[in-house]
Amino acid sequence: SQQGEEDPQALSIQEGENATMNCSYKTSINNLQWYRQNSGRGLVHLILIRSNEREKHSGRLRVTLDTSKKSSSLLITASRAADTASYFCALYQTGANNLFFGTGTRLTVIP
Amino acid sequence: DAGVTQSPTHLIKTRGQQVTLRCSPKSGHDTVSWYQQALGQGPQFIFQYYEEEERQRGNFPDRFSGHQFPNYSSELNVNALLLGDSALYLCASSWRAYEQYFGPGTRLTVT
Numbered sequence: 001s002q003q004g005e006e007d008p009q010a011l012s013i014q015e016g017e018n019a020t021m022n023c024s025y026k027t028s029i030n031n032l033q034w035y036r037q038n039s040g041r042g043l044v045h046l047i048l049i050r051s052n053e054r055e056k057h058s059g060r061l062r063v064t065l066d067t068s069k070k071s072s073s074l075l076i077t078a079s080r081a082a083d084t085a086s087y088f089c090a091l092y093q094t095g096a097n098n099l100f101f102g103t104g105t106r107l108t109v110i111p
Numbered sequence: 112d113a114g115v116t117q118s119p120t121h122l123i124k125t126r127g128q129q130v131t132l133r134c135s136p137k138s139g140h141d142t143v144s145w146y147q148q149a150l151g152q153g154p155q156f157i158f159q160y161y162e163e164e165e166r167q168r169g170n171f172p173d174r175f176s177g178h179q180f181p182n183y184s185s186e187l188n189v190n191a192l193l194l195g196d197s198a199l200y201l202c203a204s205s206w207r208a209y210e211q212y213f214g215p216g217t218r219l220t221v222t
Contacts (some may be wrong), residue, residue, distance in 0.1 A: 040218075042213045097170070101154045
């Protein structure tokens with residue numbers, strides 16, 4: 001399969017806690033991207049990590065990539081109610097010119 | 112700078128009808144990709160347009176067709192609508208397809 005597979009499918013945490021989502025895949029990738037989607041609307045690009053990178057930070061977001069294990073994780077620190085959304089990993093394969101999305105992790109942050 | 116825009120926001124059609132969805136890319140972007148997102152699923156790649164030609168296509172039937180205009184805007188056409196075509200249709204624009212920016216989507220309901 002060319003898609004990523006997120007784990008867990010759903011996650012519920014208290015405001016202020018950290019949230020960790022994982023993405024596993026089976027193919028070789030050029031880069032891996034994480035997106036957020038609120039209430040079934042458009043996707044917001046969060047972060048892109050290239051295959052030769054191991055970790056990347058953006059604000060409260062931290063993404064890691066382990067190409068030997070074909071897995072990535074997204075950590076959201078000090079979560080807020082506004083972080084409630086679905087989070088998707090998307091694989092960008094060399095030569096594919098498009099993204100392959102997983103089924104997402106539904107995050108609920110309880111105030 | 113306007114982001115990716117899509118029209119209409121919502122659409123209700125009857126089985127067998129035809130529909131046209133529209134997308135204007137982010138300023139400076141030359142590539143437009145279309146995705147279909149069924150309820151509870153991740154987006155699935157339909158096709159991508161670059162330089163007014165279909166550059167790549169996902170696993171969708173010929174009922175799905177598209178067009179890109181000289182100003183880089185794009186249309187997605189779906190003929191002979193089926194109930195299973197009900198979904199959120201997302202347009203994404205990019206410069207050379209690398210990092211894609213998504214529009215808010217068009218919610219299509221087929222009855």
